[in-house]
Amino acid sequence: MACMNLEDKTFFILGIANGKSIAAGAARALRAHGARLAVTYQNEKAKKYVDPVAEELGAEVYVPCDVTEEGSLEAAVAAAQKTFGTLDGAVHSIAFAPRDDLHGKVYQTSKDGFALAMDISCHSFARLAAATAPLMTNGGSLLTMTYYGSQKVVDQYGIMGPVKAALESLAMYMACDLGPAGIRVNCISPGPMDTRAASGIRGFDALMDKAKNKSASGTLVALEDIGNLAAFLSSDAAKAITGQVHYIDHGASITD
Ligand SMILES: NC(=O)c1ccc[n+]([C@@H]2O[C@H](COP(=O)([O-])OP(=O)(O)OC[C@H]3O[C@@H](n4cnc5c(N)ncnc54)[C@H](O)[C@@H]3O)[C@@H](O)[C@H]2O)c1
Numbered sequence: 001m002a003c004m005n006l007e008d009k010t011f012f013i014l015g016i017a018n019g020k021s022i023a024a025g026a027a028r029a030l031r032a033h034g035a036r037l038a039v040t041y042q043n044e045k046a047k048k049y050v051d052p053v054a055e056e057l058g059a060e061v062y063v064p065c066d067v068t069e070e071g072s073l074e075a076a077v078a079a080a081q082k083t084f085g086t087l088d089g090a091v092h093s094i095a096f097a098p099r100d101d102l103h104g105k106v107y108q109t110s111k112d113g114f115a116l117a118m119d120i121s122c123h124s125f126a127r128l129a130a131a132t133a134p135l136m137t138n139g140g141s142l143l144t145m146t147y148y149g150s151q152k153v154v155d156q157y158g159i160m161g162p163v164k165a166a167l168e169s170l171a172m173y174m175a176c177d178l179g180p181a182g183i184r185v186n187c188i189s190p191g192p193m194d195t196r197a198a199s200g201i202r203g204f205d206a207l208m209d210k211a212k213n214k215s216a217s218g219t220l221v222a223l224e225d226i227g228n229l230a231a232f233l234s235s236d237a238a239k240a241i242t243g244q245v246h247y248i249d250h251g252a253s254i255t256d
Helices: 022-032 044-057 072-084 099-103 111-135 160-181 204-214 223-234
Strands: 010-014 036-041 061-064 089-092 140-145 183-190 245-248
Touching: 010 022, 010 072, 010 111, 022 036, 022 044, 022 089, 022 140, 022 223, 036 044, 036 072, 044 061, 061 072, 072 111, 089 111, 089 223, 099 111, 111 140, 111 160, 111 183, 140 160, 140 223, 160 183, 183 223, 223 245
Parallel strands: 010 036, 010 089, 036 061, 089 140, 140 183, 183 245
Antiparallel strands: none
16 A cells, blocks of 8 residues: 555654564554654663664664653653654553552552553653654654453453543544644554563453454454554554544454
8 A cells, every 4th residue: 555655754662662562563564664763662671672672673763761750751752853853653552550559459549559550551642742743743643552441341451441441532632632733643452462561460361362262253463463553553544544442353342
């Protein structure tokens, strides 16, 4: 598809922990369609796992970014601006909840735990938009990753359900805020993927089995599938698509 060409378009990628990260899948597909990339790692401890991915992606900007640290996100975006001048899009693929809060009853979530989960997993998307939108002078695309647990009560997903519901709503409102600037905002909602973040969810194997059994084809989604969707949504081929949640789960979310 000609208009899926991302040749020389520039993207800011937040959320690669290793090669299995959903952000890595998105970045690979963007790169395969010609995009130039700015990639972040959370901290020095995480860096050695991200290094090979940044190299594989030919990342032209490679900087730390911990969204809980004052000014860290803005500094990372400034580094991208220094190299690229402008941006054509950003991918937000991060989430966190303190273990005790994630595994407890939702109504017993601590105030601090809830605030931290919301800050890292949801409000950081607004901050990413605030930092990158001024650089998207020719319009652009903002993507974030959500999950079906926002719409249905998924066993063991805990407070991440309400947090993802807030993220989806945030994306919808941001789509209207940023529409006049030609910036589109979309959520990708993948079926379960075996990533580092997922390993923190109790009973994740059972969640994978269920998703497979509920899917239309008896198949789990693959990282490349999510990447292809990310590339499509980031491209001009999707220029009329904004404010939506795009499920990519072989239909698991439509069956009972
Ligand atoms: N794995 C799944 O089954 C699944 C399904 C649907 C949606 N998602 C979502 O996809 C996104 C990416 O998760 P993943 O599964 O690829 O896991 P992952 O562990 O590979 O990525 C999570 C990323 O969040 C980053 N992060 C956490 N706290 C941060 C902070 N304070 N500052 C900066 N970065 C921080 C980590 O460094 C890591 O890179 C998350 O939003 C997750 O909820 C995952």
